[in-house]
Amino acid sequence: MKNDTITTKIQNSPYITRKNLELFIGSNRRTADYRIKSLIEKGNLLRIKKGFYISPAYLEKEPNKQLYLEYLGTIINYLSYVSLTYALAKYNLIPEKVSDITYITLKKPKNVKTPVKNFTYRNINKDLYTGFEPLVYQNKNVYFAKPFKALFDFVYFAKFSTKEKIKEFVTNSRINWDVLDYKNKTALEKLLKQNGSNKMRTFLEVLKENKIL
Numbered sequence: 001m002k003n004d005t006i007t008t009k010i011q012n013s014p015y016i017t018r019k020n021l022e023l024f025i026g027s028n029r030r031t032a033d034y035r036i037k038s039l040i041e042k043g044n045l046l047r048i049k050k051g052f053y054i055s056p057a058y059l060e061k062e063p064n065k066q067l068y069l070e071y072l073g074t075i076i077n078y079l080s081y082v083s084l085t086y087a088l089a090k091y092n093l094i095p096e097k098v099s100d101i102t103y104i105t106l107k108k109p110k111n112v113k114t115p116v117k118n119f120t121y122r123n124i125n126k127d128l129y130t131g132f133e134p135l136v137y138q139n140k141n142v143y144f145a146k147p148f149k150a151l152f153d154f155v156y157f158a159k160f161s162t163k164e165k166i167k168e169f170v171t172n173s174r175i176n177w178d179v180l181d182y183k184n185k186t187a188l189e190k191l192l193k194q195n196g197s198n199k200m201r202t203f204l205e206v207l208k209e210n211k212i213l
Helices: 003-011 020-027 031-040 056-061 065-074 084-090 147-157 161-170 183-195 198-209
Strands: 048-051 053-054 078-084 101-105 112-113 119-125 133-135 140-145
Touching: 003 020, 003 056, 020 048, 020 053, 020 183, 031 053, 048 065, 053 056, 065 101, 065 119, 065 133, 065 140, 084 101, 084 140, 084 147, 133 161, 140 147, 140 198, 161 198, 183 198
Parallel strands: 078 140, 101 119
Antiparallel strands: 048 053, 078 101, 112 119, 133 140
């Protein structure tokens, strides 16, 4: 296949794997390695991780780059949804700007550093893999934690040694509790009760004591 045809196909795809590329450039390992290296050197291909690439031209012309990158993270690590600090920031539950996109996954936790974005994945039990909804990117779903679940996930991984530490977090943290509407507060309370761990029970107690729930 001609180079310009290959480049066009790459530029029209949100991502491309080595197996996809081999359909265009041939499966001979040495030849494929050489042509992939050439595509990268010419700026037509960007390596995200082993065997997984994107087109810089595709990224440049993408009108919703943030949603595209959120989608990309779910492809890099299948069975994951956006949550934790990144989601909290998008919901304005925290004032900080968060650069890395953070996910909850059923797979092993890991950090994936790429030239376009860093993706962080935390593992959670299957029974807590819930509380997210789809955002649509090119007819494909990008799963995003609802506000209450993003907060629950954050607390789930936070280390609180005492009730006083939880009180300090609730009263002195930069969490904007007013962002949570009645529906999200009700869902958060239900999930905290269902979890049953000492930390989550104590967290619920503190929220009630401070009339947040």
